[in-house]
Amino acid sequence: MNHLFNRVAVAAIAVAFAGEAMATEWNVSLWGKRRAFTEHVEKLAELVSAKTNGEFTLNISYGGLSKNKENLDGISIGAFEMAQFCAGYHRDKNPTITVLELPFLGVANLKEEVAVARAVYAHPAVQADLARWDAKLLMTSPMPQYNIVGTGDPRATLESMKGMRVRATGGIGKAFKAIGAVPTSVTATETYNALESGVVDTVAFAQHAHLAFRTIDKAEWWTENLNPGTVNCPVVVNTDAYAALSDSERAALDGSVDEAIAHYVANYEVL
Known part of the structure; x- marks a missing residue:
């Protein structure tokens, strides 16, 4: 009887550890503090956790993982799974997306900013450019004119x-x-x-x-109407980490982007 109890106990512990192993945690490197500029990432974390019953979580760090100018480097070596950066911080590393930072493009609002960024991000040359750093473009961080x-x-x-x-x-x-x-x-x-x-x-x-x-x-x-342009700051994920997700986790992540962006835009419009 004792042997049977011990086998059951060991089996229960093994199942518990297996359950823990199946949970996925990603580290996310941002900077500064929580603000309008990061609300889409905060919303994304909330949605992904809810859709996976807490089995896929995004642990957001504000400056604790990397300096903002080194976030793309961190992604490239797998130091963390998700990060935000601005194209102008290192134009030589991401030349294709700097087109979105050209002055006086005439983008009128945040919704247009999202549409333009998505079109650029979807271009094969842009995806190949970021793939050099093992980075997959997930979503933009639309900002109004400066x-x-x-x-x-x-x-x-x-x-x-x-x-x-x-x-x-x-x-x-x-x-x-x-x-x-x-x-x-x-x-x-x-x-x-x-x-x-x-x-x-x-x-x-x-x-x-x-x-x-x-x-x-x-x-x-x-000034209130100079409007010289804006910067482009994508949120990217490490390609290996993305590939390692289960189908349901990947669906939860990708399927939450639109709602996260909509939340960001709505929040920004009431500032």
């Missing part, structure tokens, strides 16, 4: 922007450079200190970032 805040005298004309030290990346930075400004590509998390210390005197951000990174607190003036 505007600038600054210190000192307002820059009300193009002429007055000559010599302006502006935090701006990608195509926006090139546009400012073309009129004589001096673009600087400090990261979002470094920008407040750069503005406070005088490394830059103006900052180009989307609305949520001026609020989240408190540049508006240091501003003496700002």
